[in-house]
Amino acid sequence: MTAATAPNRGPVRNRRTMSKAAVNAALVLAALYTFFPLVWMLVAAAKDPTGVMSGQVFTLRHFSLSANLSGLLHQDGGIYLRWFGNSLFYAGAGSVVCALVSIAAGYAFHTYEFPGKEKLFGVVLLGVLVPSAATVLPMYLLASKAHLVNTVWAILIPSVVNPFGVYLARVFSAGYVPGEVIEAARVDGASELRIFRSVGLPMLKSGFTTIMLFQFSAIWNGFFLALVMLSNQRLYPVSLGLYMWNDSVAQDAPSMISLVICGSVVAVVPVVLLFLSLQRFWRAGLTAGSIK
Incomplete structure (x- = not known):
């Protein structure tokens, strides 16, 4: 009886694995949807206008955090x-x-x-x-x-x-x-x-x-x-x-x-x-x- 039921454990385990993977994927997507605007805002705050307007926010160019803070305080x-x-x-x-x-x-x-x-x-x-x-x-x-x-x-x-x-x-x-x-x-x-x-x-x-x-x-x-x-x-x-x-x-x-x-x-x-x-x-x- 044990031998007869043993082959069924594989599909059940696979379904559980797929369910966990689907839930984890959904959680990752929800986290990205939630935190991506915040990350973008934090990075864009350190960019000069050229970097922001050209869409080059996540590049290593156009950083100008000190100038932005100075301009913010004196504008x-x-x-x-x-x-x-x-x-x-x-x-x-x-x-x-x-x-x-x-x-x-x-x-x-x-x-x-x-x-x-x-x-x-x-x-x-x-x-x-x-x-x-x-x-x-x-x-x-x-x-x-x-x-x-x-x-x-x-x-x-x-x-x-x-x-x-x-x-x-x-x-x-x-x-x-x-x-x-x-x-x-x-x-x-x-x-x-x-x-x-x-x-x-x-x-x-x-x-x-x-x-x-x-x-x-x-x-x-x-x-x-x-x-x-x-x-x-x-x-x-x-x-x-x-x-x-x-x-x-x-x-x-x-x-x-x-x-x-x-x-x-x-x-x-x-x-x-x-x-x-x-x-x-x-x-x-x-x-x-x-x-x-």
């Missing part, structure tokens, strides 16, 4: 540094305040009972379904009425509201803030604000960091809101400033292409560093609610 009076600082301010302040507001709202939805609670939370979830681009024009009209157009407040105020952050905060609160702890703090005579500050907020540190990282990335990469709200170049974030430079490449300044690519690479660095430095918090936060 138009060094305005790139101004754009970079604006983005750090918009993303840093907006993400921290947004995370705090979202955590407070999510904590309240989880902790307190009040009339219309679930209906109000349904409105928050409805806000998650609305594309952010669809709200830019109404926000512009409101900012125009309030005389906030072309000011930093036109970018900061919309950045602190994030319905998805409120939803995440409620999930984190359900997973990390036991009701027994809150009741014990109330028995000890602590006020609701004191409970949130001393009990709830420390327990939601992972949720705060996760929401802050998501919002920081969204604000840093945001473009359309700044395009509509701002006309003063000194208030531009780095994404809008690079877009304007890239627009000049298509018109009459092809030599700017190296500065645009180099500036794009430099603009990625803060987001990467932030994610790497805070990964232990947001990686822990992704498991919220999985263990009770």
